[in-house]
Amino acid sequence: MEVDLIQIKNxxxxxxxxxxLLSKLFGQxxxxxHAVDGMSLTINKGRTFGxxxxxxxxxSTLGNTIFRLVEPLEGEILFQGRDVxxxxxKELRKFRQKAQIIFQDQxxxxxxxxxxxxxxxxxxxxxxxxxxxxxxxxxxxAELLNAVNLDPDAAVKFPNEFSGGQARxxxxxxxxxxxxxxxxxxxxxxxxxxxxxxxxxxxxxxxQEKMDITYLWVSHNLNQVRYMSDDMAVMYLGKAVEMGLxxxxxxxxxxxxxxxxxxxxxxxxxxxxxxxxxxxxxxxxPINPPSGCRFRTRCPQVFKRCEQEEPPLTDLGGGHFCACHxxxxx
Amino acid sequence: xSEPLLEVSQLTLDYNLGSRKMRxxxxxSFSLDKGQVLGxxxxxxxxxSTLGLAIIRLLPKVAEIxxxxxxxxxxxxxxxxxxxxxxxxxxxxxxMIxxxxxxxxxxxxxxxxxxIDILRxxxxxQNPGNRKRRQDFRQQAIERLKGTGIADPAVRVxxxxxxxxxxMKQRVMIGMALSSGxxxxxxxxxxxxxxxxxxxxxxxxxxELAAEYGTSILYITHNLGxxxxxxxxxxIMYAGRIFEMGWTKSVLGSxxxxxxxxxxxxxxxxxxxxxxxxxxxxxxPPLDRLPGGCSFHPRCPFAEEVCRQEVPPLIEVDKGxxxxxxFDQKRGRQKWKWI
Numbered sequence: 021m022e023v024d025l026i027q028i029k030n031x032x033x034x035x036x037x038x039x040x041l042l043s044k045l046f047g048q049x050x051x052x053x054h055a056v057d058g059m060s061l062t063i064n065k066g067r068t069f070g071x072x073x074x075x076x077x078x079x080s081t082l083g084n085t086i087f088r089l090v091e092p093l094e095g096e097i098l099f100q101g102r103d104v105x106x107x108x109x110k111e112l113r114k115f116r117q118k119a120q121i122i123f124q125d126q127x128x129x130x131x132x133x134x135x136x137x138x139x140x141x142x143x144x145x146x147x148x149x150x151x152x153x154x155x156x157x158x159x160x161x162a163e164l165l166n167a168v169n170l171d172p173d174a175a176v177k178f179p180n181e182f183s184g185g186q187a188r189x190x191x192x193x194x195x196x197x198x199x200x201x202x203x204x205x206x207x208x209x210x211x212x213x214x215x216x217x218x219x220x221x222x223x224x225x226x227x228q229e230k231m232d233i234t235y236l237w238v239s240h241n242l243n244q245v246r247y248m249s250d251d252m253a254v255m256y257l258g259k260a261v262e263m264g265l266x267x268x269x270x271x272x273x274x275x276x277x278x279x280x281x282x283x284x285x286x287x288x289x290x291x292x293x294x295x296x297x298x299x300x301x302x303x304x305x306p307i308n309p310p311s312g313c314r315f316r317t318r319c320p321q322v323f324k325r326c327e328q329e330e331p332p333l334t335d336l337g338g339g340h341f342c343a344c345h346x347x348x349x350x
Numbered sequence: 351x352s353e354p355l356l357e358v359s360q361l362t363l364d365y366n367l368g369s370r371k372m373r374x375x376x377x378x379s380f381s382l383d384k385g386q387v388l389g390x391x392x393x394x395x396x397x398x399s400t401l402g403l404a405i406i407r408l409l410p411k412v413a414e415i416x417x418x419x420x421x422x423x424x425x426x427x428x429x430x431x432x433x434x435x436x437x438x439x440x441x442x443x444x445x446m447i448x449x450x451x452x453x454x455x456x457x458x459x460x461x462x463x464x465x466i467d468i469l470r471x472x473x474x475x476q477n478p479g480n481r482k483r484r485q486d487f488r489q490q491a492i493e494r495l496k497g498t499g500i501a502d503p504a505v506r507v508x509x510x511x512x513x514x515x516x517x518m519k520q521r522v523m524i525g526m527a528l529s530s531g532x533x534x535x536x537x538x539x540x541x542x543x544x545x546x547x548x549x550x551x552x553x554x555x556x557x558e559l560a561a562e563y564g565t566s567i568l569y570i571t572h573n574l575g576x577x578x579x580x581x582x583x584x585x586i587m588y589a590g591r592i593f594e595m596g597w598t599k600s601v602l603g604s605x606x607x608x609x610x611x612x613x614x615x616x617x618x619x620x621x622x623x624x625x626x627x628x629x630x631x632x633x634x635p636p637l638d639r640l641p642g643g644c645s646f647h648p649r650c651p652f653a654e655e656v657c658r659q660e661v662p663p664l665i666e667v668d669k670g671x672x673x674x675x676x677f678d679q680k681r682g683r684q685k686w687k688w689i
Binding site for chain 1 (some may be wrong): 393515518548549572573574575598599600601612618619624628
């Protein structure tokens with residue numbers, strides 16, 4: 021039986037813009053960015069949950085909220101049964117040992133004045149309850165470098181001496197240093213060449229198998245999410261429009277947005293004629309999301325009800341959810 | 351019979367960085383027919399961007415063309431003066447769009463100001479002596495924006511770049527670059543920074559406009575999927591050399607070079623969950639320390655002694671399909687699997 025590792029219930033993260041003096045004096049200009057607007061999902065242990073959507077759909081904010089790098093407005097984030105939102109600093113510290121992030125910008129998240137060895141050793145030294153000698157830590161760093169297929173000499177090099185793929189491996193080594201049970205990978209192969217990206221994907225699959233890690237795989241690359249994830253959710257303007265087993269979502273895609281998104285992915289399929297669904301315009305601003313269904317302004321199958329009523333996320337059977345009036349007979 | 355618009359032959363280019371000499375292009379030869387889309391693919395550092403910049407002659411000062419010709423419309427571009435390039439070629443017959451439209455637009459000027467500048471220069475050389483007023487150019491700018499599918503062009507033309515999204519900025523760039531006089535468009539990773547739905551829109555726009563104006567395209571990208579859908583022919587580059595070239599269907603459907611095969615097999619395209627992706631061992635060699643013989647041999651599982659000694663020539667292995675691999679040339683046609 022699979023166990024829920026993370027359960028998110030009705031999570032909302034808003035950003036408030038224009039909280040300056042002028043808007044306070046005149047009570048105007050306060051703009052609310054509905055970054056994550058009522059997301060509920062369950063991530064099962066040992067599996068990979070793919071989160072896809074275009075830029076600005078709130079997928080990174082959702083990830084950051086799980087780690088409380090951003091405070092949610094409301095909702096629950098249950099991690100092994102405990103609500104992350106209600107954790108105090110001490111508990112949060114413990115939680116963040118078990119849950120780690122691999123960031124998108126592999127160079128931006130490393131101090132350029134620290135060597136790779138120091139960067140990887142940092143979480144080890146922050147670990148509580150255990151005092152270790154320098155020697156032991158060095159040994160652990162060497163093991164971690166080995167686990168991500170880097171030379172032991174890498175420990176004394178600085179970030180600028182590494183290629184993009186190597187720097188990404190250091191990010192992975194740091195993330196697995198404390199034996200986490202959960203890792204969020206935010207666009208883990210962006211900016212990497214094809215064959216380097218393949219190496220990182222292989223590495224992360226190996227680590228998952230070896231260390232029984234659960235991944236939240238945040239990406240706009242649908243091919244990759246299809247390949248890497250077991251379950252997935254498609255986000256649009258802060259909400260999930262479709263969710264379920266990855267194979268189900270790809271084989272029986274129901275939401276017009278999912279269909280358009282998947283059809284737009286360029287595939288290497290020489291000689292095959294693919295029918296791309298072209299969406300009108302671009303993703304609207306999350307400051308004033310459209311009424312009713314948020315996708316209605318770009319939807320090729322829009323009808324009257326979409327404007328008036330917001331479609332709920334309904335089960336199409338077998339845990340395949342979709343939020344669209346076309347699939348909601350009530 | 352289609353006639354070639356661009357013929358590059360034996361183009362060899364070095365970057366001279368102090369004592370280090372990097373060979374960025376090594377005897378690159380290909381041709382591009384009128385109205386055709388040629389895709390250039392390869393990993394970073396393979397020379398694909400350098401090739402684009404060499405054609406439009408926007409190379410940095412450290413670059414030195416050692417030999418070769420770039421014959422465009424019957425003339426060798428390398429023999430033209432800077433003034434001739436400006437007057438007749440750059441922004442006139444050959445246009446280029448880049449990955450980052452942000453950096454190509456000046457943030458402190460309105461879109462109309464920047465577009466009128468370009469239109470004025472284009473007009474100055476196309477219709478010398480014929481003076482147009484600013485209003486006429488502004489109208490022309492609005493027409494161009496309209497042509498790229500920007501809603502409300504008459505209003506948007508007086509916006510600043512920050513008021514446009516990434517996809518719309520790229521539309522503006524296309525509107526500036528492409529006119530009826532453009533015979534060659536160089537697109538260097540033009541949609542890499544965009545979301546897939548926007549990428550599809552922009553690529554369709556490029557294709558449609560090019561078809562309308564009869565423009566040929568040299569489409570530089572690392573995304574083989576995009577090329578599979580857009581390009582008539584594909585050229586795979588590695589470390590400054592062309593490794594494989596041919597019709598899209600044959601290069602992607604039955605690649606002959608081990609490197610092309612490897613690239614295709616390392617894509618997580620329709621690969622099933624759990625199946626390992628192919629990852630090429632080693633890394634792309636730095637250009638100042640290229641291995642002798644075939645530059646791919648240290649990473650190639652099929653490499654033999656001869657691959658370390660001889661530079662494989664690019665030869666026609668099938669009708670219209672060229673490949674530079676000694677192993678393939680010796681063994682003849684076969685489909686190999688990477689281990």
